[in-house]
Amino acid sequence: MVSMETKSKEKFFIVLRGKARKGFSRGCIGLSEAEIQNGEVKGLLYSGSGSNAVSPKSGGTVREVDTYPLTRHQAQLLLFITSSSKRLELLCNPQLFTAICELTQDDLVVVKHKKGHQPALVRNLMQIGKKENQEDLHMLGFEVEFVDSDHNLFTKKPAPLPLFNASDIIQVVPSYSVPVGMHWRDSQGLNKKVMTRVNSLPSFSSHGLQLRVNRTDQRVTQSPSTSRVPLEVGSMVEVLSNTGVTVYGVIRWLGLLSGKTNEWAGIELDYDVSGCSDGTHGVQRYFTCNGNKALFVPVTKCNPDSRFAGTQTLKHINAPSVPPFEDSEEHVPPIPESEASTLLLGRMKGIQGHFNSCYLDAALFSLFSSSTTLDNICHQPADTAEPITCTLRKIVNRLRRQGFVPAESVMNLRKQLGCDTFQTEEKDSEEFITVLFQKVLRMEPLLQLRSRGETSQGAYTYQIFLEKEQIGPMPTVQQLLDTSFLSCDLKFEEVPSCLIVQMPRFGKKFKMFPHIIPSTELDITDLLYNSPRECFVCGHLAEHECLQCLPERTLQPGRIKQYCTTCNTQVHTHPSRQGHSPRPLAVPTGAPADTPVTRHMMQLFAVLCIHTSHYVSFVKYGADPQSWLFFDSMADRCGDDQSGYNIPEIKACPELGDFLSQSEEEMTRADPSKAGELVRRLLCDSYMFLYQKPSTSLSTLNPQEP
Known part of the structure; x- marks a missing residue:
């Protein structure tokens, strides 16, 4: 038994970022041994899973700024999650993780299951494994019992209960919303692993203990007919002010305020109210919004927004109302990496889809949320720009400032495009992008392509054309x-x-291909006309290129082959290449014969995907390899087709960064079916890859002061 004095000195942590360094990598869990110079921490590493408790190993050092502190309870919950990317993804949702750490018996949760998302009751917290040493950690999981939509237990006879880890839980329903009259049955049987039930589930903090006391009191005092609807971050609520006026808004934060004992809510109001703040209370910031719109009140003062009572269902009760927006016509820069997760992650984020608009929503979000490539539209004066350009600029500014664009704004743009099919039909993103660049932004073609006939033509996108036999089954x-x-x-x-x-x-x-491997960088040096190129063999100035050499297995298949005159002759004396037809290259006048050629690279910043007529997008929002977002403008829906609306959602996708950080050979050998759901979706459903010059790379700095 570890003494309380020893436990109080324990400093567990999880590594948030950085490449593998002296034993520690992203998602690893460690125990701090000592703080050393240069802001580094020396610690022990916990890894592996199985039937035994986890023993620490020598981990080496890690930068303190790359870690996040954990309690023992948090560390043991995260250890049972075998995927490091899923651990980090759960940490990106602090509200959910806090709620999972506070779970007690009788709590209702929603878990990911092979049959889909299933409601279930928490039966027990399970300690997995038997500790052999004092420093060992149990892994913690949850035994749950499934219930049906009528809140009845799925099974009548005692049976072994399924075991889930913390990342399997996608929603925690507050205790006071569990219907009165739901009873537990006695359980029989244990999972075959070495496990011990923990009757008293530890709390995440004193805050969690207070929350459970409050919820228990509410469940005892409220009858089924008057039980409160569960409120979470994102819930639309109304509050009766001290002056008797009802104000409306969206919950942006839940927790304990400094000096308070009960749970409070931070609400972003629909309109300015004198005396309110911008998300601060006292000297501490809890969330961010425009000035005079942040109101902090006890949760007990909040009620569901009655204006939407007739159209909301329990499943969609938390869809927020649309905050007002006034375009100041000032330039709003792309969302910086440091603010992207706060501003964009969650439901009712991004661009709200409406009436077959996903092709347009995904394209706009990909082009304008984080990239500076087309940022010039935000600099055009409103009095000189066309009305449709002003409409587009307002969409971009609203997305970058508030993180959400309502469907009405996008429908206005679709109407101004001047073609009925843009308003009523689903179109290809390629067609919309061409119209956007050509007619709305009035830009010159992005690409100037020179054909063999020495003619040059412009284009806004490039469509890959080739024969399937020319390349392998999983190309980059x-x-x-x-x-x-x-x-x-x-x-x-x-x-x-x-x-x-x-x-x-x-x-x-x-x-044509079931899977395509993304190239995070495109080297277009050898695709430029009248530009110096290196000989594939000796590195000197190239003067010939050969298409037939492209798939050669002995010459790095898939790479363009260009040669100096000497190497061209030698390579094509081989019997298997004597039938090749090398073509002369246009060599710039005065190009040095032995000077290294400057490489011209393009950086991947977004990918559009399509599956069963539905478009989604992945967006790189910063320099960190794991800074990827997944956006779906129609991830869910509230209400029916006539009176309802779509709920857009943005998710963090660090696992995509983990996958793309591998070598090309490792990605090619990977089994897509075993990759995460979002990674598999990108590999299987990619439709467009968007690249930009490094000089117009993703914004990683804070917005400039006006």
Whole structure:
């Protein structure tokens, strides 16, 4: 038994970022041994899972700024999650993680199950494994019992209860919302692993203990007919002010205020109210909104917004109302990496879909949320810009300032596009992007492509064309682009500021390759016309290129092959290559023969995907490899088709960064079916890859002061 004095000195942590360093990598859980120089922590590493408790191993050092402190209880819950990316994803949702750490017997939760999302009752907290040493940690999981939609237990006979880890829980329903009259049955049987039931579930903090006391009191005093509807972050509420006036808003924060004992709510009001703040209370900030809109009140003072009582259901009760927005016509820069998670993550975030608009929603979010490539539209004076350009700028500013654009704003843009089909039908994102650049932004073509006939033509996107036999079964975007350019005998006239590559698929169903590996960087050096290129063999100035050498297994298949005159002769004396037809290159006048060539790279900043006629997008919002978001403008729906509305959602997707950080060989060998759901979706359903120059790279700095 570890003494209370020893436990109080324990400093557990999880590694949040940084590459693997001296034993520690992202998602690892450790125990601090000592703080050393340069802000580093020396610690023990906990890893592995199985039937025994986890013993610490020598972990080395890690930077303190790359860690997040954990209690023993938190560390043991996270240890039972085998995927490091899922551990970090759960930490990105602090409200949910806090609630999971506070779970007690009788709490109602929703878990991910092979049959879908299932409501269940928490039966027991399970300590997994038998400790052999004092420093060992149990892994903690939850035994649950499924209930049906009528809150009846699924099974009547005693049976072993399924065991879930913390990342399997996607929602915690407050205790006071559990229907009165629901009873527990006696359990029989244990999981075959070494487990011990913990009758007294530890709390996350004193805050959690207070919450449970409050909820128990409410459940005892309230009858079924008057029980409170569960309120969470995102719930639309109304509050009766001290002056007798009802105000409306959205809960942005729940917790304990400094100096208070009960649970309070931080509400962003629909309109300015004198005396309110911008999300601060005292000297501490709890959330961020415009000035005079943040109101802090006890949760007991909040009630569901009665204006929407007729259209909301329990499942969608938490959909927030649309906050007002006034465009000040000032330039709003892209959302910085440091603010993206706070501003964008969650439901009712991003661009709200409406009436087959996902093709447009996904494209706009990809192009404008974090990228500066097309930022010039925000600088155009309103008095000189076309009305449709002003409408687009308001959408962009609203997305970047509030993190949410209502469906009405996008419908207004669709009407101004001047074609009925944009208002009523689902179209290809490629068609919308071309109209957006050409007619709305009035931009010159992003690409200038020179064909073999020495003619140059402009384009806004590039469609991959090739024969399936020309490339392997799981190609990279780099291989697809190189092969397509060589097959069509095309070259870029210059390095484009934005390169949108459309994958070889036709219609919404047929795709040439079941999986495509994203290239985080595209090297287009060898695709530029009249630009120096290195010989593939010796590195000197290249003067010939050969399409037939592209798939050569002995010459790095998939890479473009260009040669100096000497190497071209030698390579093609081989019997298997004597039938090749190398083509001469346009060599710039005066280009040095032995000087290293400057590489021209493009950076991936977004991917549009389509599956069964529905578009979604993945967006890179910062320099950190794990800074990826997943956006779906129609992730859920509240109400019916006539009176309801779509609920957009944005999720953090660090597991995509983990996957893309692997080498190309590792990604090619990976089994997509075993990757995370979102990673698999990108590999299988990619439709467009969006690249930009490094000079117009993602914004990682704070917005400039006006």
